Amino acid sequence: MDNISRRSLISAGLGAGLVAALPGAAVAVSTADDAGLRTDPFMLGIASGEPWPDGFVIWTRLALDPLAEDGLGGMPSRPVPVAWEVAEDAGMRTVVARGVEHARIETAHSVHVELQGLKPGREYFYRFRSGRHLSQVGRTLTSPAPHETPAALAMAFASCSQYEHGYFTAYTRLAEDHPDLVLHLGDYLYEYKKDSYVIGGGNPRDHQGPETTTLQGYRQRHAQYKSDADLQAAHAVAPWLVVWDDHEVDNNWADEIPENRDAGQLNDTTERFRQRRAAAFQAYYENMPLRRSSVPAGFDMKIYRTIQWGQLANFHMMDTRQYRDDQLAGDGWKKNVAERLAENRTITGAEQEKWLLDGFRNSTQRWDVLGQQVFFAERDRAQALEIDDVSMDGWDGYAASRRRITQGWLDAKVRNAVVLTGDVHRNWANDLKVDYKDPASPVVGSELVCTSITSTGNGTGSTTDPVMAWNPHLKFFNDNRGYVNTRITRDALTADFRTLDYVTTPGAPVSTKASFTVQDGVPGLQARG
Known part of the structure; x- marks a missing residue:
């Protein structure tokens, strides 16, 4: 044991x-x-x-x-x-x-x-x-026997379900699509007190209790979310693989550093934040279908692990919060932060990085899928070449860490690398490169980014983002709520971006906004239909 x-x-x-x-x-x-x-x-x-x-x-x-x-x-x-x-x-x-x-x-x-x-x-x-x-x-x-290659796997993934921002109809629609496996990529719940994170027009539902900082508070918040019938339907339809992001503990936390670190603020000392982490981790374990290998030990809890689906796929479930270096220059978008390129910066920690690179080297599966939290591809908001404007919270803030992971799957000759992402409350589909500044750099993998279940409310329905014009590897954008369905076979991975027009009232129908295919042995996304 x-x-x-x-x-x-x-x-x-x-x-x-x-x-x-x-x-x-x-x-x-x-x-x-x-x-x-x-x-x-x-x-x-x-x-x-x-x-x-x-x-x-x-x-x-x-x-x-x-x-x-x-x-x-x-x-x-x-x-x-x-x-x-x-x-x-x-x-x-x-x-x-x-x-x-x-x-x-x-x-x-x-x-x-x-x-x-x-x-x-x-x-x-x-x-x-x-x-x-x-x-x-x-x-x-x-899962299939280790030596078997099943004909297909229906896998859905989702993230970011803010209870106050709407109804979890997308979970019921996901269940109605009858997947065989569900990945949840974080922000399963939100820690905020009532009405501290408000969408336009006002929140349609309320959080119970203050901001979660204690074990009883996290337990109560998990129970409020778990009481939701739509969420219960999605849990009952298939086995889940879960990883947290930030809101299961505290917005934009990094290792032992909380969001608020000024004197007099919530969790303004390392010791207080360790206590908060320990409470959040215990409640997370108590409320998730996890193995005993993820039983927390105080303020530490190991959730990175690999689940094999026979010879068809590896699911490398990652933790980009617990071992990362602190975000630079605050947690948001910043221009020309040279330190983000430092070779010693890490979003995974050394031990998890080695585990993942070893997993690549030992893989015999057709598909190696990374289930992780934050935006992986470069997303530069500045059009001018001499300026970069990127998020310090995503992999752009840890560029060398991203390069090591990407080069790692190339060196290991991983057959097909696909990164799955949540966090940003929008759909994206991206080609991945080692060097995003070099137009001739080849495509070496694909990233599928799911939107939120409810976070930020109904959305605009937009399918354009200005940054795509000077980030040609960003192939698709959409601002609706929903989830992503995938079908993984020997020959291809297909992805359907399933979206709802509204979540602030219950019962929205679902439709497919866009579909993409990754062909076996051919890095990069191909639009379908």
């Missing part, structure tokens, strides 16, 4: 059940009839994640009153038995594994069950029970 004993995990309040399935037979266990809860405790839904060839994680968190101020969901202060089962059919008739876990107050009555012993490349269904209360049934999958 990664050099951590099960007893130590439980004593820390962060234990996860590791369960081997018995194919073709049901395991005889207690059915948790003695839970003693009078009302439905499954108000935060269910989820699965971290698929591997013989299993996955299934998750739930019990709550009777999700918005309780203490963050504990109105639950009793005792362990509550929760029965779970996994079946081969949605009717839960052919059960292949079942068991009982105890939801404990130390982890806000969350349950993580790690399944082993299932069949690779299969669809499964799962549910939980506490006393007479049943959860909904969720769908999940195991």
Whole structure:
């Protein structure tokens, strides 16, 4: 168990059940009839994640009153038995594994069950029970066997869901598209107090509680988001791979440096920010379908990891917040900051960079996909060649780090490199280069940037951005809300930018704004249709 004993995990309040399935037979266990809860405790839904060839994680968190101020969901202060089962059919008739876990107050009555012993490349269904209360049934999958190359994978990715800025209709539309895997690239929730981040016309929904800085505050905010029916639908349709960005902790945080660092401001000392990070990380683990390898250790939590989809794809899920150098000259757009080119600057940290470069060298898959947070391609707002005007928060602020990663996949002869990005609340599609200042520099990869689920509100619908005129590698822009659907095969990766015209009222239909293809062995984006 990664050099951590099960007893130590439980004593820390962060234990996860590791369960081997018995194919073709049901395991005889207690059915948790003695839970003693009078009302439905499954108000935060269910989820699965971290698929591997013989299993996955299934998750739930019990709550009777999700918005309780203490963050504990109105639950009793005792362990509550929760029965779970996994079946081969949605009717839960052919059960292949079942068991009982105890939801404990130390982890806000969350349950993580790690399944082993299932069949690779299969669809499964799962549910939980506490006393007479049943959860909904969720769908999940195991990944293919390591040596297999499946015909196709339907993968969707999304980011940036600000509860106050609109309704999460896009999550329901994503679920209706029936993906087999979902990547969430950060800003799953926002830390702000009510009405401190306001869109034009006023926020249609309210945050509960103050800005999140304490464990109870983060738990309450997660519960408010998890109570949303649209989000629950997206979690129930497929396994998720999640990484955070900044708002799961604090806007534009960098390693141990918070957004506000002046005397008298929130988190103005390193120690206070470490305490905030520790609280945010524990609540994040409690509310996500993560493996026990991501159990936080104080104010550290490892979320970078690689999930293989047989020989079809590697998903390198990255962390560009916890190990980065501080942003230069503030967090925003700045002109002619020469220090951004310094060779020693890093957005990944040395250990994560080595992990990723080693992953490139060891890859035998057709597609190497980087699931990460901030804009990767160069995006220079200054037209004049002697001036650059770039964001200090994205990879432009860490240019040498970006060059090392890009050169790394070239040196390793990665067959197809695709970077997936969130954060910027707009859709983009970009060709990637080693040297963006050299027009003759070849295209060596592709970047797909998803817009937000709700953040910044309805959007304008625009499909033009002036910077594209002097950044020819930026191929597509759109200002709507939505997500991206991809279909990955041996021969191509296709991407559909799925958009909604409005989010400030519920129920918007979805349509495809644009589509692109990356052909196997041919770097760069090709527009479809």
